[in-house]
Amino acid sequence: MSKELLGVSALGLMVLGEFCAIYSEVITARLAQAGDGSWQAFVMPVVLMCFAGLCLLGAYWLGYRAVGDIWVVTVVSITSLLLLEPVVIWALFQEMPGRGALIGFCLGALGMLATVLL
Numbered sequence: 839m840s841k842e843l844l845g846v847s848a849l850g851l852m853v854l855g856e857f858c859a860i861y862s863e864v865i866t867a868r869l870a871q872a873g874d875g876s877w878q879a880f881v882m883p884v885v886l887m888c889f890a891g892l893c894l895l896g897a898y899w900l901g902y903r904a905v906g907d908i909w910v911v912t913v914v915s916i917t918s919l920l921l922l923e924p925v926v927i928w929a930l931f932q933e934m935p936g937r938g939a940l941i942g943f944c945l946g947a948l949g950m951l952a953t954v955l956l
Contacts, residue, residue: 844903853918855896898911916950920947920950
């Protein structure tokens with residue numbers, strides 16, 4: 839398999855895995871907000887998180903095979919998390935971040951840019 843195909847596959851698995859992990863975390867928070875503490879409601883987020891973990895493990899494996907540098911794979915993972923998490927949270931909760939969270943998000947984005955560009 840070519841390195842380009844490995845890289846694209848890794849990126850696809852990374853985005854899918856991060857999305858599923860974030861969705862699982864946010865759904866669990868939503869269950870807490872609704873006061874639903876039953877274990878039956880908790881099963882779906884757990885299964886989804888397990889699937890996310892498999893996707894992320896595959897993404898790291900394929901990504902390392904494609905680029906040969908774990909730091910590049912890690913930066914891609916963190917960047918996808920940084921981009922996806924606010925979208926998923928807003929879609930499920932319809933909440934905008936407060937001032938402190940927004941400043942923290944912007945500083946995290948700047949740190950990520952510095953890691954990639956410098």
